[in-house]
Amino acid sequence: MGGDVFSAIRELKRGGVVALPTETVYGLAANALDAKAVEKIYHIKERPPSNPLIVHVLGGTWIEKYANLGDNPGRVKKLVENFWPGPLTLVLGKKITIPDIVTAGSGKVAIRCPDHELFRSILQACNFPLAAPSANPFGYVSPTTAEQVRQTLGHKVKVIVDGGQCSIGLESTILDLTQNVPKILRPGAIAADEISKILVEPIATYEPIVSENPTSPGQLKQHYSTRTKLELFPNGIRKYAGKTQGSIAVVFNSKPLDLDEIAENFHSSRENIFWFSENGDQSEIARNLFATLQKLDADHYDVIFCERPLRSGIGIAIDDRLLRAAANSTDPKA
Secondary structure: OOOOHHHHHHHHHOOOOEEEOOOOOOEEEEEOOOHHHHHHHHHHHOOOOOOOOEEEOOOHHHHHHHEEOOOOHHHHHHHHHHHOOOOEEEEEEEOOOOOOOOOOOOOEEEEEOOOOHHHHHHHHHHOOOEEOOEOOOOOEOOOOOHHHHHHHHOOOOOEEOOOOOOOOOOOOEEEEOOOOOOEEEEOOOOOHHHHHHHHOOOOEOOOOOOOOOOOOOOOOOOOOEOOOEEEEEOOOOOOOOOOOOOOEEEEEEEOOOOHHHHHHHOOOOHHHEEEEEOOOOHHHHHHHHHHHHHHHHHOOOOEEEEEOOOOOOOHHHHHHHHHHHOOOOOOOOO
């Protein structure tokens, strides 16, 4: 299925679900104020109803329609002025205008303002907020191109708007503002130190959250996963000492200097060595992460070995996604 902006607007206004590009990943969108429309998202993705969705709005002026700013509205104002539109989701107290299905029955709502021209033009035309998780089957690798959406959900979604490759490639940072000390619930492109600098106050140190009943997206132990077994190895390792069976792909953060030696070290072949970035640029790694994993998954290797990133800046978010993707096969202490 394909579609343009006008088709998406018509479908959304009549209670349908469409796939839309954002700067982070492609989203599966429906009217956030229409419980029946939102229910279709859960059905299409086969997503558990206990996993809440993010509400997307056009700007800061929309917030008070759907969320309570709490005891420190100045925090919200600073964050909106500095990071919106952009990849920062704020968790606030929910107003009754948002159906419970969107928040999985929680009294909190996750809300953000996307920075993608097509998504924003659709929001403006619809004049209602859009609930939009990633446009993929639940638990699978998030899509960063329209083609990836077509491959996994094209038989279920009537309208898929092609906005090119997502510029960031990882889901948004989620910041909980309902507590005394702001806390990151999911790392993304906007790091804790950037937020702390704007708020002029400390941010709670990020600790990976694992929950079967999450308070925000991105808290399940296993998520963003390939169907192929995924195993991680520490940053900087250039030789794998373990035993391997079958065909393997090896993915590095940057292009190895000696592909033949690396292939021998990993008991593989030169053609099965890949990298996220030529020079190890963290932003490029993030942008190519999901697309690379999905491509290798489609190539039907027996196992994918993947190098962990440096845990700084957006590298924290990259590592978080990889750890969850490999939750069933990797020791996170590796």
